[in-house]
Amino acid sequence: MGHYVARRLLQMIPVFIGSTLLVFLMMYALPGDPVRALAGEKAADPTQIAKLKADLGLDQPILVQYWNYLTGLFQGDFGTQIASRRPVADVIAEAWPVTAQLAIFALVFTAVVGIGMGVIAGLKPNSVQDRVLLFITLLLVSIPSFVLGRLTQTFFAFQLGWVEPNVSLEENWHELLMPAAVLAALSLAYVARLTRTSVVENLRSDYIRTAVAKGLPRRRVVGVHLVRNSMIPVVTYLGADLGTLLAGAVVTEGIFNIHGIGLTVFEALQRREGSTVVGIVSLIVMVYLIASLLVDLLYAVLDPRIRYA
Amino acid sequence: MRGAKSAKWLAGAIVVALAATACSSGEKDDKAAAGDSKRYVSINVGEPQKGIIPSDTNESNGSYIVDAVFAGLLTFDDKGGIEYLNAESVTTEDSKLWTVKLKEGWKFHDGTPVTAKSYVDAWNWSAHVDNVQQNSFWFGDIAGYDDVHPAKEGAKAKADTMSGLKVVDDTTFTIELKEAMPFYQYKIGYSTFAPLPEAFFKDPKAFSEKPIGNGPYEFEKWDHNKVIKVKAYGEYKGANKAKNAGVEYKTYETPEAAYQDLMSGNLDIIDQVGPTDLANYESDLGDRAISQSYAAVQTLTPAFYSKSFKDIDVKVLQGLSMAIDRETITKTVLQGTRTPADGFVAPGAQGKQTLDTDVFKFDAAKAKQLIEDGGGVPGNKIFIQYNTDGGHKEWVTAVCNSITKATGVECEGDAKPDFATDLEARDNDQVKSFYRGGWVGDYPLNGNFIKELYHSQAESNNGHFEDKKLDDAMNKADASKTLEEYVAAYQEVEKELVNHMPSIPLWFYEMNGGHGEEVDNVHVDWHGQYKLFDVTVK
Numbered sequence: 145m146g147h148y149v150a151r152r153l154l155q156m157i158p159v160f161i162g163s164t165l166l167v168f169l170m171m172y173a174l175p176g177d178p179v180r181a182l183a184g185e186k187a188a189d190p191t192q193i194a195k196l197k198a199d200l201g202l203d204q205p206i207l208v209q210y211w212n213y214l215t216g217l218f219q220g221d222f223g224t225q226i227a228s229r230r231p232v233a234d235v236i237a238e239a240w241p242v243t244a245q246l247a248i249f250a251l252v253f254t255a256v257v258g259i260g261m262g263v264i265a266g267l268k269p270n271s272v273q274d275r276v277l278l279f280i281t282l283l284l285v286s287i288p289s290f291v292l293g294r295l296t297q298t299f300f301a302f303q304l305g306w307v308e309p310n311v312s313l314e315e316n317w318h319e320l321l322m323p324a325a326v327l328a329a330l331s332l333a334y335v336a337r338l339t340r341t342s343v344v345e346n347l348r349s350d351y352i353r354t355a356v357a358k359g360l361p362r363r364r365v366v367g368v369h370l371v372r373n374s375m376i377p378v379v380t381y382l383g384a385d386l387g388t389l390l391a392g393a394v395v396t397e398g399i400f401n402i403h404g405i406g407l408t409v410f411e412a413l414q415r416r417e418g419s420t421v422v423g424i425v426s427l428i429v430m431v432y433l434i435a436s437l438l439v440d441l442l443y444a445v446l447d448p449r450i451r452y453a
Numbered sequence: 454m455r456g457a458k459s460a461k462w463l464a465g466a467i468v469v470a471l472a473a474t475a476c477s478s479g480e481k482d483d484k485a486a487a488g489d490s491k492r493y494v495s496i497n498v499g500e501p502q503k504g505i506i507p508s509d510t511n512e513s514n515g516s517y518i519v520d521a522v523f524a525g526l527l528t529f530d531d532k533g534g535i536e537y538l539n540a541e542s543v544t545t546e547d548s549k550l551w552t553v554k555l556k557e558g559w560k561f562h563d564g565t566p567v568t569a570k571s572y573v574d575a576w577n578w579s580a581h582v583d584n585v586q587q588n589s590f591w592f593g594d595i596a597g598y599d600d601v602h603p604a605k606e607g608a609k610a611k612a613d614t615m616s617g618l619k620v621v622d623d624t625t626f627t628i629e630l631k632e633a634m635p636f637y638q639y640k641i642g643y644s645t646f647a648p649l650p651e652a653f654f655k656d657p658k659a660f661s662e663k664p665i666g667n668g669p670y671e672f673e674k675w676d677h678n679k680v681i682k683v684k685a686y687g688e689y690k691g692a693n694k695a696k697n698a699g700v701e702y703k704t705y706e707t708p709e710a711a712y713q714d715l716m717s718g719n720l721d722i723i724d725q726v727g728p729t730d731l732a733n734y735e736s737d738l739g740d741r742a743i744s745q746s747y748a749a750v751q752t753l754t755p756a757f758y759s760k761s762f763k764d765i766d767v768k769v770l771q772g773l774s775m776a777i778d779r780e781t782i783t784k785t786v787l788q789g790t791r792t793p794a795d796g797f798v799a800p801g802a803q804g805k806q807t808l809d810t811d812v813f814k815f816d817a818a819k820a821k822q823l824i825e826d827g828g829g830v831p832g833n834k835i836f837i838q839y840n841t842d843g844g845h846k847e848w849v850t851a852v853c854n855s856i857t858k859a860t861g862v863e864c865e866g867d868a869k870p871d872f873a874t875d876l877e878a879r880d881n882d883q884v885k886s887f888y889r890g891g892w893v894g895d896y897p898l899n900g901n902f903i904k905e906l907y908h909s910q911a912e913s914n915n916g917h918f919e920d921k922k923l924d925d926a927m928n929k930a931d932a933s934k935t936l937e938e939y940v941a942a943y944q945e946v947e948k949e950l951v952n953h954m955p956s957i958p959l960w961f962y963e964m965n966g967g968h969g970e971e972v973d974n975v976h977v978d979w980h981g982q983y984k985l986f987d988v989t990v991k
Contacts, residue, residue: 184872187912234677
């Protein structure tokens with residue numbers, strides 16, 4: 145077990161270096177010069193551009209730049225933004241907490257509601273409740289999140305007046321519930337369907353028949369034998385989804401005015417703030433890696449037949 | 454089962470660790486009580502691109518803060534006239550040597566006095582090449598600028614100060630220019646020419662995070678990417694003294710989100726209405742809606758080095774101009790956010806005139822005729838270069854359709870992913886035929902819309918328009934004795950531009966915004982910014 149985890153953690157190092165290098169090279173390959181763009185429509189002074197680039201280390205060859213970035217990273221230095229000259233670490237630290245909070249709320253919401261709906265539908269395939277679930281998930285999958293976002297805003301904030309339309313500057317946790325639900329809607333539909341399919345399949349399996357035959361109470365058959373074994377594909381999906389929720393919240397963050405990671409990386413991309421983009425992407429890569437390790441470990445918890453040595 | 458059990462613990466530990474990082478967002482401020490008469494006015498102004506230093510700020514978010522915290526020598530009224538702030542007078546006899554007298558008793562927010570030295574030191578520092586200030590070129594007319602900021606790439610400065618700036622006494626200093634400029638007092642109205650306190654020179658970086666100025670508002674706090682707060686400075690002596698307790702500049706990720714907050718009373722003023730709300734904001738807000746044109750113009754600028762327009766007959770350009778249905782496009786595609794252009798100079802600038810010409814009017818038949826007379830466009834196809842990150846695609850498509858429909862000339866948008874890439878193509882002379890030009894007035898004079906764009910030596914003349922006679926006329930206008938002569942001379946130049954079409958003016962910008970029920974006296978100045986000092990809370 146310990147060996148397995150250690151091996152997985154060691155494997156993260158090359159993946160991490162590889163992915164940062166890729167993103168770094170991609171940012172470098174993009175056309176457009178961020179230092180020149182600072183001057184806007186006005187003509188730029190070449191002396192000043194050269195000096196700014198030298199100050200930021202942007203005049204070095206790309207691989208030297210990458211090496212400097214990487215060595216800085218291991219000392220906790222994420223680099224400096226080109227326009228604002230602020231440390232990238234500060235920029236990320238400001239945006240990170242609210243996005244993480246949002247993603248975790250969304251994930252919990254997805255897991256609880258999605259699995260619940262899936263089990264209810266899966267236990268009685270082709271019944272009314274199954275059809276209703278099919279309809280709801282179809283609806284959620286087909287409504288784009290910006291439509292859903294604006295709809296909930298109009299309905300809950302303006303018609304009913306229960307909540308404020310936007311997340312305030314204080315970013316209180318209860319203000320994040322509505323955005324988290326909107327963010328979770330799409331994954332929720334997938335999770336519900338995955339659970340339903342998996343439950344329907346396992347209902348017909350040998351060990352369920354055995355459990356029922358030896359007279360176990362229904363609660364134990366469903367709760368322990370059926371649901372637990374049906375969770376493997378769902379957990380795989382949720383693990384991958386955590387990364388998507390973190391990185392893919394641009395639209396939702398925009399609608400509810402949340403100053404999070406999604407919009408920070410989007411803005412940085414537009415301004416060609418290479419070090420900011422690489423910094424955030426590396427962080428998201430780390431989250432993906434940790435989440436997938438978590439998923440693999442959960443397999444062993446869910447299915448006793450799976451062992452890691 | 455041992456393996457499974459320890460996996461359970463490990464998984465649990467990772468979840469706890471992830472959750473802990475998410476929840477460590479720290480303590481938050483208490484929200485200011487609403488309904489308080491001393492409450493701050495809030496507006497959606499986003500995160501400035503850089504720290505706040507007047508000579509390094511060249512975008513609108515940052516200049517809102519600079520204008521609040523600093524007061525320069527003078528500012529402009531709605532008609533493009535001069536209104537003194539910190540200056541008692543700005544005088545000259547030969548338009549070359551200018552004498553500035555300051556009002557007495559002005560103070561920076563840290564209590565130190567504003568003296569002639571505060572200006573001279575600030576300007577010298579800002580102009581110096583080693584300090585890499587984005588607006589340093591603004592000081593380029595002052596004698597001795599080339600010594601502190603040599604034009605040649607990589608050259609070192611020969612002096613620390615400009616010889617043209619001299620402190621006479623505590624409240625007087627003189628500016629000697631390289632050449633006579635009758636309109637120089639207009640240039641120093643730009644916010645870059647603000648004074649800086651002693652504290653700045655000790656640590657410019659720290660200063661830029663918490664600037665100390667001499668303006669109507671005192672800097673209070675900056676919560677990055679969220680809010681900037683300034684509070685009214687009680688001892689301020691200028692004409693633009695704050696009529697409210699302070700201002701909160703809140704960052705909104707989208708104009709739509711800001712609009713929602715305006716509607717729900719969480720925001721007082723918006724300076725932009727998103728495309729989704731443009732159709733209904735006037736009925737939503739009633740007399741609280743604001744739409745006002747300001748001194749900015751959008752053009753199609755031909756690249757005179759390109760295959761399409763090399764040695765082109767001006768009739769073709771006139772024809773293309775007449776093939777654009779400005780009225781319909783501004784009304785439909787742009788939803789009334791622009792007004793059709795009728796000249797090269799935007800409204801709000803002195804010397805704006807109605808030109809006696811029909812080249813800005815839509816006339817399909819005449820457009821076709823003119824293009825035929827001029828020999829047509831090579832390849833019968835033109836491109837309009839634009840950046841896709843600025844909401845330009847829609848009108849570029851509409852303009853192209855209008856041209857093709859009217860004249861049969863094929864037209865296609867040449868999309869660049871963002872502004873940086875767009876600029877790169879312009880700088881490297883890679884524009885295929887037209888590029889999207891935009892110009893917001895630096896100061897409200899017609900010359901600013903002509904000289905800076907169409908003089909062959911102008912730095913922003915990326916289309917490389919060149920005409921010896923017009924160059925001479927502009928140089929002569931610059932050397933006029935008085936401001937009236939200067940404005941009149943440029944009016945003549947503008948009339949002549951119609952016969953050369955160095956660009957095709959499309960429309961003038963309009964500022965679309967609005968304010969909430971709790972505030973009043975919300976006005977817009979000549980270049981489309983709110984006069985926030987004037988806003989009162991009901």
